[in-house]
Amino acid sequence: MKSEYRHLTLAVLSVILCLSNVSAEDLILVHEAWMLEAPTNARVIAGYMTIENKSSRSRRLIGVSGQDFERIEIHQTEMQGDIMRMVPMEELEIPAGSAVSLEPGSYHLMLISPRSVPKEGEAVNLELQFDSGYTMHIKLIVRAVHRGKTMKHFH
Amino acid sequence: MKTVRYVFPVLALLILGIWIGTSLKNNDIPAPIDEYPSATVLNVPVPLPSFSLTDHNGIEFTQWGLSRKWTFMFFGYTFCPDVCPMALVDLNYIYGNLIEKGDLVEEKFGVGTQVVFISVDPGRDTVNNLKEYIAHFNENFIAATGKPDVIDSLTRPIGVAYRLVPGKDPENNYYIDHSASFLLIDPLGRLRAYFSPPHKPAQIAEDFRKLRNKYTEECCRTSIRFNYIKLGDDEEEEEKNNEK
Structure with missing residues (x-):
């Protein structure tokens, strides 16, 4: 029985590892990495994703970079009453065996000064740096604003 | 085992008891029904002060731009990556929802x-910036800004707060904490309700429809009624004069 499970686990893992947004070293998965199609003159764009830590050790996202942007910061939108505050963060902890969502109104990446603003369907490459020294390459898909439809998928 | 057997009947009785208790209580004091789940409606609408801003076409935008229209008003800035674009997406949803249902315009009262x-953020948001930015979300939306003191004279009386906060970026070295509520201004230019975050656009559209149906007639007849009352008084006075 045990070895069967082991085989199954290995099979599942190998399938998972074949996907692009997976780090073999850290067992970190990134799902649903996207950004909103921004106005062509936008100077900042938010990036969203879910980072899952499948390992038994806590991981910290300590930096993000991308050739299409001048700089990238990790931010949190904090609500105080009806006031929205943007709080820059040095790092984002992904506890062992759990997932952290970067989503509208919460954690997000602030992509500063895009070289050119990408359009719907395009993708941008980013590198996520973790405290373990691992750098993970991911793609952010650009989604458009559709009247009356867009938000439903993300709530 | 015996105790386990009694657990369910006892629980059931307890729940029944609580249910009867609460329903009796509710009969005595009816629970307030939340008529507008997404909105806070003001008992007394607050008139907006007069103001003079510049819109995305470089044309003056004043309090008169609010008359005979229901206005969703949102304060923000374009150097805002998360809250403002999402708010404009939500407003676009609400606007689209009203168009889809064919009731963007209340024909009865025009x-x-x-x-x-x-x-x-007039320091960074120029007319040209605003034009390109707002058109991305909806070409019918209006974007406006003005001098800081003019903005303050508008925001303060209606409880909209914002504050510049220094950031890390040396070039664009500040963020702005700001109110993220959607203000609903009635056709007489008065703050009637606000929708606080987190926004649920479908619910907001529904609540707005209810609010508009309830208050549009009141708003747009106020001036007529006012004239009527005045006329009535005059007639009474005339009658009195005639009696004399």
């Missing part, structure tokens, strides 16, 4: 609906 985005 009262339309508009969305106004006011930038509290």
Whole structure:
């Protein structure tokens, strides 16, 4: 029985590892990495994703970079009453065996000064740096604003 | 085992008891029904002060731009990556929802609906920036800004707060904390309700429809009624004069 499970686990893992947004070293998965199609003159764009830590050790996202942007910061939108505050963060902890969502109104990446603003369907490459020294390459898909439809998928 | 057997009947009785208790209590004091789940409606509408801003076409935008329209007003800035674009997406949803249902315009009173985005960052948001930015979300939306003191004279009386906060970026070295509520201005230019975050656009559209149906007639007849009352008084006076 045990070895069967082991085989199954290995099979599942190998399938998972074949996907692009997976780090073999850290067992970190990134799902649903996207950004909103921004106005062509936008100077900042938010990036969203879910980072899952499948390992038994806590991981910290300590930096993000991308050739299409001048700089990238990790931010949190904090609500105080009806006031929205943007709080820059040095790092984002992904506890062992759990997932952290970067989503509208919460954690997000602030992509500063895009070289050119990408359009719907395009993708941008980013590198996520973790405290373990691992750098993970991911793609952010650009989604458009559709009247009356867009938000439903993300709530 | 015996105790386990009694657990369910006892629980059931307890729940029944609580249910009867609460329903009896509710009969005595009816629970307030939340008529507008997404909105806070003001008992007394607050008139907006007179103001003079510049819109995305470089044209003056004043309090008169609010008359005979229901206005969703949102304060933000274009150097805002998360909250403002998402708010404009939500407003676009609400606007689209009203169009889909064919009731963007209340024909009876000739009262339309508009969305106004006011930038509290005139230092970075020029007319040209605003034009390109707002058109991305909806070409019918209005974006406006003005001098800081003019913006303050508008935001303060209606409880909209914003504050510049220094950031890390040396070039664009500040962020702005700001109110993220959607203000609903009635066709007489008065703050009637606000929708606080987190926004649920479908619910907001539904609540807005209810609010508009309830208050549009009141708003748009106020002036007529006012004239009527005055006329009535005059007639009474005339009658008195005639009696004399």
